[in-house]
Amino acid sequence: MMPTVELHLHLEGTFEPELIFAVAERNGITLPYGDIEELRRRYEFTGLQNFLDLYYANMAVLRHEQDFADLTRAYLARARRAGVRHAEVFFDIQAHTSRGVPAEVALGGVSEALAASEREFGISTGLIVTFLRHLPAEDALRSLEEILRLDVPLLGVGLCSSEVGPAAPFKPVYDLARAHGLRRVAHAGEEGPAANVREVLDVLGVERVDHGIRALEDDALVDRLVAERVPLTLCPLSNVRLRVLDNLAEYPLRRMLERGLVVTINSDDPAYFGGYVDENVRQLTDVLGLSLDELTTLARNGVEAAFVDDARRAELA
Numbered sequence: 001m002m003p004t005v006e007l008h009l010h011l012e013g014t015f016e017p018e019l020i021f022a023v024a025e026r027n028g029i030t031l032p033y034g035d036i037e038e039l040r041r042r043y044e045f046t047g048l049q050n051f052l053d054l055y056y057a058n059m060a061v062l063r064h065e066q067d068f069a070d071l072t073r074a075y076l077a078r079a080r081r082a083g084v085r086h087a088e089v090f091f092d093i094q095a096h097t098s099r100g101v102p103a104e105v106a107l108g109g110v111s112e113a114l115a116a117s118e119r120e121f122g123i124s125t126g127l128i129v130t131f132l133r134h135l136p137a138e139d140a141l142r143s144l145e146e147i148l149r150l151d152v153p154l155l156g157v158g159l160c161s162s163e164v165g166p167a168a169p170f171k172p173v174y175d176l177a178r179a180h181g182l183r184r185v186a187h188a189g190e191e192g193p194a195a196n197v198r199e200v201l202d203v204l205g206v207e208r209v210d211h212g213i214r215a216l217e218d219d220a221l222v223d224r225l226v227a228e229r230v231p232l233t234l235c236p237l238s239n240v241r242l243r244v245l246d247n248l249a250e251y252p253l254r255r256m257l258e259r260g261l262v263v264t265i266n267s268d269d270p271a272y273f274g275g276y277v278d279e280n281v282r283q284l285t286d287v288l289g290l291s292l293d294e295l296t297t298l299a300r301n302g303v304e305a306a307f308v309d310d311a312r313r314a315e316l317a
């Protein structure tokens, strides 16, 4: 069964070394690595923060609208080869505005490429702006207010970056998003405990949880996620690369499926973690011996969890 829906993907995490070097060169930026091989040698991570440091450093070569459009188109072209037909992509707007790139430049490039996606790649898309949990919540609120004034089609809001400190201060951001009819997701239970998953459900009112793998440590929480059919967007290769788990063989996917959790398979930051969504599914299938039934359930979960209207849902099913 082909994966058709991708719900947990950071656009900046699709920035491949070849494109990083090409964009740096045309923008007259000298990278602190001599060549692509030297850069790739840094792709061995000890944890989330260690990865994020490189992720933010690399995206700093993105300066012009064209850079953001090229990044987005390169992802869509690769996603099409992976069999993706619908993608809801995350974009870390504050990682660009905080270094002087205007929101309309960054979002202009991304949204131009997304607007052409159905025609060029046969992939329907949605844009989810993700706010950075390591920055003050007031910055996120100001950022969302600015984005809402721009003429950019927006599907939803999310929360990502280091899972430190409470998510509760971001409640005003999520309340504003809800008031504007935006969909709401958040990273929780990746490096952080199950309590973080409860917090984003109870305080932020999220409709999906990104990662959420550590929800398994809390039986009552799992019962609730199952009963309310709250999807978890899992990212297996990411979890292994960032040492959330030792290896794919330990991935508790079957346990999650048997418990009735609405789990989906996604790629997170595929340029950094060794594979796009097709590779995540392929390796999991190999290592865990997933059955056709299990793969079908995963694909159906993706369609159920997507923020699409009934007509598009029926097309994807």
Ligand code: ES4
Pocket (backbone or CB within 6 Å): 010, 013, 048, 055, 160, 161, 162, 187, 190, 238, 268, 269
């Ligand atoms: C991320 Cl793997 C991961 N976790 C949290 N925030 C992120 N942003 C980009 N990748």
Ligand code: ZN
Pocket (backbone or CB within 6 Å): 008, 009, 010, 160, 187, 210, 268
């Ligand atoms: Zn993520």
